[in-house]
Amino acid sequence: MASFSSSLPQSSFHREMAASETARLPVAENFVSLAVYNRPVSCRSAKTIYRKLCGLKLWMLENLSIQNSKRKHEQKNEFKMQKIEDKDQLLDHSDPRHQREDIQELSAAAVVSNESSLSSNTRHEENSSPNKQFDQFRKIGTSMESSHFQQTQTSSITFQGRPTSLSIAVIGATGELARRKIFPALFALYYSGFLPEFSSSHLLKNVSSTLNVYIFGYSRKNITDDDLRSIIASTLTCRIDQQQNCDEKMEAFLRRMYYLNGGHDNREGMSKLHARMEQVEGEHGANRIFYLSVPQEALQDVASSLADGAQSQKGWNRIIIEKPFGSDLQSSHQLTDSLLLKFNEKQLYRIDHLLGRNTIENLTVLRFSNLVFMPLWNRNYIRNVQVILSEDLGLKTPEGYLNSYGVIADVVHSHIFQTIALLAMEPPVTLQGEDVRNKKVKLLRSIRKLESSEVIVGCCSPASGSKGTAKSGKATPTYFAAALYIDNARWDGVPFLIKVGRGLITHRVEIRIQFHQVPGNIYRGHIGNNTDLTNNELILRDVPDEAILVRVNNKIPGLGIYLDASELNLLYKDKYNIEVPDSYEQLLHDVIDGDNHLFMRSDEVASAWNVLYPVLQELDKNNLVPEQYELGGRGPDNAIYLWAKHGVQWMDD
Ligand SMILES: NC(=O)C1=CN([C@@H]2O[C@H](COP(=O)(O)OP(=O)(O)OC[C@H]3O[C@@H](n4cnc5c(N)ncnc54)[C@H](OP(=O)(O)O)[C@@H]3O)[C@@H](O)[C@H]2O)C=CC1
């Protein structure tokens, strides 16, 4: 064991810890001994970390070698923390008193006063935060990122006095999702410089604000900090473009990680977690994020115990909740009520990682920043919209999870409805989370209730290996197709066709926007028999190979006039030579940033379930029976008739 506490400032707690030979709990890396992992780890780089956890010498080397890049990150992080503080001082538009558009419409004066209050905050944030521009660069991922940032940031740093750390507690830390997705995403944010990090250079510069990040894991397993570190070490990797010093970054990240065995009473467990967090955070201000990655049945107990026992009193608290968000209107109401009893709406971040995909963010960028599409985005020009999430046999998500929840609760209710909301909503006033959520909920409330005649539900044939049984005891629906209508002036009569399925022949995730035929087309005689094929189409493809495609008609070269339908193709991997961050990474970054536009607000959750209500009832009464389909096939035959009824020939298979 090596200690390097001598030259660094210490709180009384830290002094005690450092002095005590018997002190077992490691606290912040700069104050205490490094423990050596006591479990073997499986991957090569993790073994290297095991070897390298050897104390002071390493620490000095590490600091010498990465000091420059750390300085850069510290500056970034100072901005980010400043921005977070500002965000949480914004008017709470998620408060039901402010959020309902109909109330806003009735009370123009209130709207003006609310919006001016919000926009003045917004203006302040935009002025004070070059981070905004920086984030744009990060999302594009160009190598200009750091130089741009360095050029713009120095004049705008201000500290608001109090040093503040950020603690992220993963509740359910030993679970499948935490290991496979959450910790790796946190690590990626850490090594990319998006988590605040303490560095001695702060002290050298005598800067009073100390920023730091701590990661906590919580479950009921009787393991130690080092056990958790060993488990997590085997799951961490650096992206191809971030390989430099990967082992050191892992090691530094793992040293910030602590485990708390909460035992079988979460009330007691959360108090213990709080005490442990306070120990580690020291006397600083402390913002906390709690990621609830626990089984649905444990969610309410965990949330309520946490609310009472583990929230920071010295900063903000944000709670991330995993999907599914209930299984129908009633259960989601119950969950929402129990959450809102203990938390404010603006503390809640309901995460659906599929919404963190680049394609989803691109959807609104494409819509609202291209004049070429804006005038066409309505029933006069758009004939139908297709939202497709078709998965083949190579699923990475574990069977246990897939078999627990059917695709309706897991994918349709959140991912598909949110995609439609973003695609079809009116333009929000700003990109602020609550502005976007206001427009999404208005759209969701305009979707006509879905009748079972407009729906095909399917189940993989048992003979082909799907043993899934939903929580209800019924077979888990693995396929869902439907035609939705939005009853508003923009979309009246336009079918929105959904198709979600697992175990299908193709793996394809895309949004297709098909335009009407050209009225009075003078080239009609030069098109083949299938005039549908000549409709213009805009396709946002996520899988395979992210791309934006526009189908246009062009002349085939040569004598005579023969038309061909061709695709203008922006293939991302050709244009941008970067590894796209995982969607969990993207969304965790948003939570840290206080940006909630991709997280469903309680009223959005309820509105989406409301649309699905008649179908769920029919399924419940067995009036709607899932059709069996063959694994590796095209899904239920009747789906084809559903498309045909709405004049659509599916193009994806
Ligand atoms: N796995 C996936 O791919 C996805 C999962 N999700 C959602 O994420 C959540 C977690 O899923 P997953 O990781 O697969 O589940 P797991 O069952 O693998 O893990 C659950 C975790 O929660 C802990 N836990 C269980 N019961 C309690 C309790 N009463 N109090 C405190 N901790 C408890 C478990 O540890 P211990 O028993 O030791 O306490 C374990 O660490 C679920 O809500 C799921 O719906 C969402 C999308 C995808």
Ligand SMILES: O=C1O[C@H](COP(=O)(O)O)[C@@H](O)[C@H](O)[C@H]1O
């Ligand atoms: O939540 C889900 O996501 C996975 C896709 O996750 P990814 O990390 O592989 O993009 C999907 O396969 C699954 O059906 C769905 O439940």
